Amino acid sequence: MEMVNSSTYYFRADSTSGRPGRPIGKEEEEEETRANEAIYCRACGGAVTARDQKIALHGSHTHTFFNPAGIVFELGCFSAAPGCRSAGEPSSEFTWFAGYVWRFALCRQCSSHLGWFFEMGDYSFYGLILANLKE
Numbered sequence: 001m002e003m004v005n006s007s008t009y010y011f012r013a014d015s016t017s018g019r020p021g022r023p024i025g026k027e028e029e030e031e032e033t034r035a036n037e038a039i040y041c042r043a044c045g046g047a048v049t050a051r052d053q054k055i056a057l058h059g060s061h062t063h064t065f066f067n068p069a070g071i072v073f074e075l076g077c078f079s080a081a082p083g084c085r086s087a088g089e090p091s092s093e094f095t096w097f098a099g100y101v102w103r104f105a106l107c108r109q110c111s112s113h114l115g116w117f118f119e120m121g122d123y124s125f126y127g128l129i130l131a132n133l134k135e
């Protein structure tokens with residue numbers, strides 16, 4: 001069995017700059033792996049978004065809302081969710097974030113309702129129902 005010690009360096013492609021790669025320490029690599037960990041659809045297990053896509057809106061990542069039917073949703077805000085597709089016409093009815101219009105965000109794989117896609121001008125984000133996701 002081969003032992004890997006903490007001074008071992010790994011090389012990887014740097015996707016943001018397009019440079020061929022740079023050495024990174026093992027510790028840094030582990031941290032990055034955690035940050036990139038996918039968040040999955042609870043219904044089908046498909047990857048929806050990732051931990052490093054979490055954002056804070058009005059100072060908080062999570063927001064709790066009631067819909068007009070009185071059902072409580074706890075939403076997490078994500079800057080991107082490649083595993084979602086938007087459905088329906090943009091609507092400003094009952095919007096939870098003032099100034100934003102919303103569309104439904106469905107799982108690309110199984111079409112479960114995962115949350116909403118919010119848009120205001122050039123800015124957009126996903127508000128995803130945390131109970132419908134698993135990390």
Ligand SMILES: [Zn+2]
Nearest residue numbers: 041044107110
């Ligand atoms: Zn799904």
